[in-house]
Amino acid sequence: MDAQAFAAARTAVPTSPAAGSTALLTDRYELTMLQAALRSGAAHRHSVFEVFTRRLPDGRRYGVLAGTGRVLDAVENFRFETAQLDWLADQRVVDEPTLRWLADYRFRGDIHGYPEGEVYFPGSPLLTVEGSFAEAVILETVILSILNFDSAIAAAASRMTAAAGTRPCIEMGARRAHESAAVAAARAAYIAGFAATSDLQAGFLHGIPTTGTAAHAFTLLHDSERDAFTAQLDSMGTGTTLLVDTFDLAEAVRTAVEVAGPELGAVRIDSGDLTLLAHRVRRQLDELGAHKTRIIVTSDLDEYAIAALAAAPVDGYGVGTSLVTGSGHPTCAMVYKLVARAASTEPGAALVPVAKRSAGAKSSVGGRKWAARRPDAEGVAEAEVVGTGPLPAQLAPHALQVPLVRGGEVVGREPLSAARERHQRARAALPLSATQLSKGEPVLATELRLA
Amino acid sequence: MDAQAFAAARTAVPTSPAAGSTALLTDRYELTMLQAALRSGAAHRHSVFEVFTRRLPDGRRYGVLAGTGRVLDAVENFRFETAQLDWLADQRVVDEPTLRWLADYRFRGDIHGYPEGEVYFPGSPLLTVEGSFAEAVILETVILSILNFDSAIAAAASRMTAAAGTRPCIEMGARRAHESAAVAAARAAYIAGFAATSDLQAGFLHGIPTTGTAAHAFTLLHDSERDAFTAQLDSMGTGTTLLVDTFDLAEAVRTAVEVAGPELGAVRIDSGDLTLLAHRVRRQLDELGAHKTRIIVTSDLDEYAIAALAAAPVDGYGVGTSLVTGSGHPTCAMVYKLVARAASTEPGAALVPVAKRSAGAKSSVGGRKWAARRPDAEGVAEAEVVGTGPLPAQLAPHALQVPLVRGGEVVGREPLSAARERHQRARAALPLSATQLSKGEPVLATELRLA
Structure with missing residues (x-):
């Protein structure tokens, strides 16, 4: 049995629940927001969260997404066990109705994203998590922990290789x-x-x-x-x-x-x-x-x-x-932002784009995004195109996001070798200056197309 | 129940073996060295390994040791389970005699070290692991992983507080x-x-x-x-x-x-x-x-x-x-070095100090070290004294190392609050310039006293 086959066989064995649960790899404010939103009723509004970064580390010419496969495992294992619920109750982190909601929790929404190993640029919508506010908001920390760390390592590793x-x-x-x-x-x-x-x-x-x-x-x-x-x-x-x-x-x-x-x-x-x-x-x-x-x-x-x-x-x-x-650059600056949410909890309620808009560098762009990497006539990437509304037909062959979770079921799992091969291809399709080690601007500009 | 009591009660519950085992948090070369040394017979020579750092991060005035409590857990949980042994066999990492040795492994030696929360300087013997070469060499990676990361965070945190x-x-x-x-x-x-x-x-x-x-x-x-x-x-x-x-x-x-x-x-x-x-x-x-x-x-x-x-x-x-x-400074430069080993496997064989001595900055000092922090007349620390041979009587009240593991049994476990209080005391006893944020030399010089 080769090493990958052995690993695949072993991951089929269920791990013990206590070992696998990722539910407390979570910032306390996610559960307190959940409690307040359950009480106000807004928790059930359909919501879209996006993971993106506003900038690459100083002088870096591309980012490398890694950790997506681990995110899928973490989402599947995001279940609150008895010991965890007892602790949340004992410490009065949240109230009884919230504890009951958490006891039944499993993510039932959808996740799309850049596939693992892909390169990225400022504004690339790396992961789009969609579901009720309640079910999506509590995944923030564990998703960011994984993607921010793994992608920081992958970016450095790519420069080295x-x-x-x-x-x-x-x-x-x-x-x-x-x-x-x-x-x-x-x-x-x-x-x-x-x-x-x-x-x-x-x-x-x-x-x-x-x-x-x-x-x-x-x-x-x-x-x-x-x-x-x-x-x-x-x-x-x-x-x-x-x-x-x-x-x-x-x-x-x-x-x-x-x-x-x-x-x-x-x-x-x-x-x-x-x-x-x-x-x-x-x-x-x-x-x-x-x-x-x-x-x-x-x-x-x-x-x-x-x-x-x-x-x-x-x-x-x-x-x-x-x-x-x-x-x-031991971490990335990826954030997990609410970019749209339903106007009400009525079925079919319109999605309203939302964004922080206070002064400073932390503003963001509302609305669910698509992304495509446009090649030039020679097939070399020339722009990262990110937009809202429908994806233009001529960009469809170059769309970057793939389905990862559908209705709570993981559909985007792949062997590590697939991500490894994808990275080689994606890096090779960038302009040659991508692998210059000297400091520079991102090798592709991000074009924003707002509907 | 307060938070600390709750945590203490919970850690009394045995974790699942698969979840707890730290045995593969190990670099492959440790097991291949083990195999070769079992074969040559040298594996059973009594050995002393020390964790220390040759330098603090550029401009930092003191280091802060953290992770010791986690190291004690990791050493206790360093047991090879069936799934791990099967994998090592399948991948031919080591041979059958080595697998049998690993199946029985538990650390039965002694560990001394600086207690958690203590400050440190270049050359401070932060952890001394003593036992057969075989039982001590395979702990290298997990011990360094924990101490290097946790101490890097504690050092930054101490400057912030x-x-x-x-x-x-x-x-x-x-x-x-x-x-x-x-x-x-x-x-x-x-x-x-x-x-x-x-x-x-x-x-x-x-x-x-x-x-x-x-x-x-x-x-x-x-x-x-x-x-x-x-x-x-x-x-x-x-x-x-x-x-x-x-x-x-x-x-x-x-x-x-x-x-x-x-x-x-x-x-x-x-x-x-x-x-x-x-x-x-x-x-x-x-x-x-x-x-x-x-x-x-x-x-x-x-x-x-x-x-x-x-x-x-x-x-x-x-x-x-x-x-x-x-x-x-996301990591420390702590290393785990063999500093002495027995001349043979005979009981009572003399300990021979050993050290790498090739050109370059990576040489080290052989022999098991003691350490003491000498105060001046006002009680302010004035030197980190590190030596080999017997600890001088006048430094005995200021000795820094404490017993952590004796004959394989953990004896140095303490509540987190003890480490927290120790850090406050240790930092307060340093010269005032310790907490200057500007770059500078370590606030205490390390005096080396070789026997």
Whole structure:
């Protein structure tokens, strides 16, 4: 069974309710609004909420949507269990009628959105959640948590894989992120083109390939570097990766090839001037006849360091801190805004566009949006078109949103590989300047067409 | 039952094994090292690992340790379940003898460390994990994940609460962090002096006070701001906080006091020039006789914005993005290093200090460390003293490490309030310049005393 099949088989097993419930990953104000709206009656007005961002992080040229698959799981598992209801009652977070409503809660509305792995721009309607105000408002926090984090990681990862070209990037940042965030980071990085992760839980839950051999501690544990290398080769075979910078690099490389022979799989360098050292180690490996032994580098890499190593004889990049912290932008600025709601709770009541309109940068555009990415004659994307009213027929082939949930049933689940392939295609269809690492404007302008 | 008692009662209920197991929150190389070391026999050498950081984030004057309590839970729950072992076998991560060893695994060694909430400096031995190489090496990733994330949040939170003085800070960042990281962030912020969180799961799991009333969506849902305010007051009473910046601020404040009367609890401003608006709203509230109505501000605050608002008539700060992203430093640089190991597996074999010694900044100091914070004659801390060998008698009263795990049994569990109080004391004992927000050197130098 391959890793993805194994993960798929396992997710079919129901998780324990307490483990799976996402219902309290929620800001208190959502439940107090719910209570007040249930009392005023407005809770039952049909409502449309949109997830979008007003801006990309400073200088970034595109965003990458990740987390949609996790959002679908979170919506399905958004059920209030007895222990949670007891706690809400004990703490007097909400009143009895609200507790009864929550006990029966499951989302029965519709969700459309950009599919996972897609790129995006300011104003792109990334997720549209539609249902009663009550059922949609309480999903705000968990949806934003997932999309803001996962997309921040995917955006950084996409810059790194673009800079790495055909060389593989390996995600190794678990130790620099919250232990569960690390798993989501590995997933987002895989969508954005990373080849593997060090994080076993990411392999277990999501079927992502895992990799890793040894740390400095393993060398220090043994009486000599030679003993350590011998022990590792005995256990893992000649194809393994030996870590060669615990003591003296040149001596370690010599010992490694002596002990493993010229068929040694790879060496890893984890400190120092990587460009210089990669050249030196490559020369030494070649002199020792280990022409196929690869060189993996892993010390505080980010997209700039990866790009700087393009001309060095490096065969793979292990990336940690920078990846799991979004390379300077550890979150996105996505918001979840009510953009339209029915004029009353009567069936068929007209939808009224709504928007905050106080002074300042936080105003938004009312009305349910569609989105399409218009290509030029050569098929290169030239604009992100976002509008209200009916989608113009000539843009229909380029529409970006897909159905994700219909009447409470998830219809948009897909294997991770689909999101990974989509990201490759979507990035490749952008103007070439998209993958320039220098700061710039979003590579596509967002054209707003209001009905 | 108060919130903390409720949380304590609930944690006594055993969680489902699948939910609780932390065993795969592990980098693959830990298990491959384990396999190779089991085979070479070195796995059974007695070993000492230390968690420390070589530097604080650029310009920060002290670090704040958080996550220790979560580490103790993670170590207790580090057990390999059948589904996990099956997956490791299926994916051929490790061989049969290693799987059998993992199936029986529980940590049986000792852990000492700085208690949670304590401040720290470069080189402080924050956690010392002692046992066989095998049992200690596989805890690396989960321990670092927890401490690196939680401490990054606590450090930012501590700067914010210092800048806020006696005004309460409220944690509202869940939507800007991974959904589980958000809960840990609320916990870390509470340790560093935050008064409350918006995150219900943080209340449910950790007994942290929760707070929150309404978002702009609630106003937009209703036919008018007046209807929305009336609905909220009907549901939550006069003591509630009304959000007054959806449309026109002055009109909203007038409406709020008209509808609620002068006993209105608070108003919240979430956009615009907060200093200017706070003065304006305070004047207006006072003119309307609402002298006791508080003003809460919540728009993209960080420690600098909080400090800048010190002279404005603000009664509380809601902090989101900046807090949960560590205010520019979303992780710490803590590492988990083998610092000593037995010369052999014979009982009583001598401990040999070990350290990486290749060129570059990643070298470290071998040997098990003690630590003490030396006060001056006035009781103000003047140095972080870290050493090997026996702890000097005159420093014994100022020793920083406490026992956390003895022979595999957790002995260092404490209520969150203890960590919160400790942080207040520890920060207050630092030189005054500790809480300056401008960039500077660590406020205490670390003195190294090698035996």
